[in-house]
Amino acid sequence: ELKVEQNPLFLSMQEGKNYTIYCNYSTTSDRLYWYRQDPGKSLESLFVLLSNGAVKQEGRLMASLDTKARLSTLHITAAVHDLSATYFCAVLNTGNQFYFGTGTSLTVIP
């Protein structure tokens, strides 16, 4: 069974600061996804990373994938309050089954 671990689980950061969320997974995969969930809402897709070394950026968020290390990172630059949400990474295995991490709850403090 594929395991996906995110850390930290909870993150409180000040506006304007930078931080990184880590997503480790246990078996070989080159298909990694990041999602955002606002409180009481559904999930929305942020990034799709489909190869080793893939890097995607949208606004203050940048995601990268290192398939050899089985690691993806979500980097937050100069955080703003609007980024407060829970972020999930997910991995697609060779059987086309999605495995999600437990999520990182981010709170950006003014």
Place this chain on the structure above:
Amino acid sequence: EAQVTQNPRYLITVTGKKLTVTCSQNMNHEYMSWYRQDPGLGLRQIYYSMNVEVTDKGDVPEGYKVSRKEKRNFPLILESPSPNQTSLYFCASPSAGEDTYNEQFFGPGTRLTVL
């Protein structure tokens, strides 16, 4: 507008009373799946379907059934619900890329309480 719809959004029921949660997508996607979300556990895939009449077990299929008779619909059936199935359920459908799947669209969620 591309969307995944689920019904009902909220449901309170009692142990053993059969229920169905419907899911429909308007994007002509082949892949559809059901997840449950529980605090501290993230999302766990219950069942998925890669095409009509093809369904596969996910991580936590016990106590659930699904069917895929049409491309757009993928209902989740709880034949005899139990309190441990109290959870937030999401239906989702990713777009297909070259040899993989891309952006995944999620429904609004169904909050189920089993008493």
